[in-house]
Amino acid sequence: MKKIYNPILLSFFAMILTMACRDESKIIYDTAKLPSGVYARMLAVPPGTAVISSFDATNFPFQVEVVGVGVNSNAIKQLTINVRYLNDTSGVVKPVVSLGSVTGFTVNQQTQLPNATLSITGAALRTALGLAPTDLKLNYQFDFTTQLVLNDGRVFSAANFDPNMSNSFYLAAYEYFTVLKLVP
Numbered sequence: 001m002k003k004i005y006n007p008i009l010l011s012f013f014a015m016i017l018t019m020a021c022r023d024e025s026k027i028i029y030d031t032a033k034l035p036s037g038v039y040a041r042m043l044a045v046p047p048g049t050a051v052i053s054s055f056d057a058t059n060f061p062f063q064v065e066v067v068g069v070g071v072n073s074n075a076i077k078q079l080t081i082n083v084r085y086l087n088d089t090s091g092v093v094k095p096v097v098s099l100g101s102v103t104g105f106t107v108n109q110q111t112q113l114p115n116a117t118l119s120i121t122g123a124a125l126r127t128a129l130g131l132a133p134t135d136l137k138l139n140y141q142f143d144f145t146t147q148l149v150l151n152d153g154r155v156f157s158a159a160n161f162d163p164n165m166s167n168s169f170y171l172a173a174y175e176y177f178t179v180l181k182l183v184p
Contacts, residue, residue: 038068038156040079040148044117052136056123063117064102066148073105073114077149081118085129088139094129096145 044063051058062081069075078101085094105114125142126133147157 038066038148038150038154040064040066040146040156042146043115046142046144050122052138054122055136056121056126056133058122059119060122060125060144061117061119062102062144062146063115064146064148065108065111066105066114069114069150071107071112071114073107075150075152076105076114077151078103079116079118080147080149082145082147083125083129084143085131085135086141086143087137088141090141093135093140094131097128099125099128099144 043065044061046060064079080101081099082096084096087093099120102116102118105116108115145158149155
């Protein structure tokens with residue numbers, strides 16, 4: 001009886017383990033499970049590095065796609081892009097300033113999602129932060145953050161993201177920081 005009991009018991013525990021670990025969802029990032037129902041993802045972001053000697057001519061693009069409002073681009077009030085300048089030990093050299101807001105969202109016909117683009121040059125970025133060309137130092141960083149505001153009053157940013165989404169694809173527009181290292 002003991003020989004029969006052990007295989008049955010082991011089979012029962014194996015069945016429980018396989019059932020407890022099964023994931024019903026076939027979608028890797030299931031938007032229906034997001035508590036807020038809305039998120040933005042960046043389709044184009046600034047480059048990861050910039051050369052000091054050609055910094056002013058460097059283009060810093062931001063292209064955002066908003067998921068969760070359907071094809072209603074009028075639900076989106078704006079996406080604000082902010083930047084601060086950090087030294088090589090992540091100390092703040094220049095505090096956060098706004099680079100501007102994207103307000104004209106249009107629905108992409110392929111994805112059926114609202115899209116918008118904002119682009120800024122290195123020269124305009126320097127001016128916004130009040131930096132002279134000589135303030136650009138090796139290994140200093142530009143830290144970009146975004147804030148999405150809907151017309152119903154909801155605001156999404158790094159300050160109010162869901163910690164359950166930390167280190168995930170959905171974190172992109174709110175705590176996605178593009179860090180630029182300036183190389184000689």
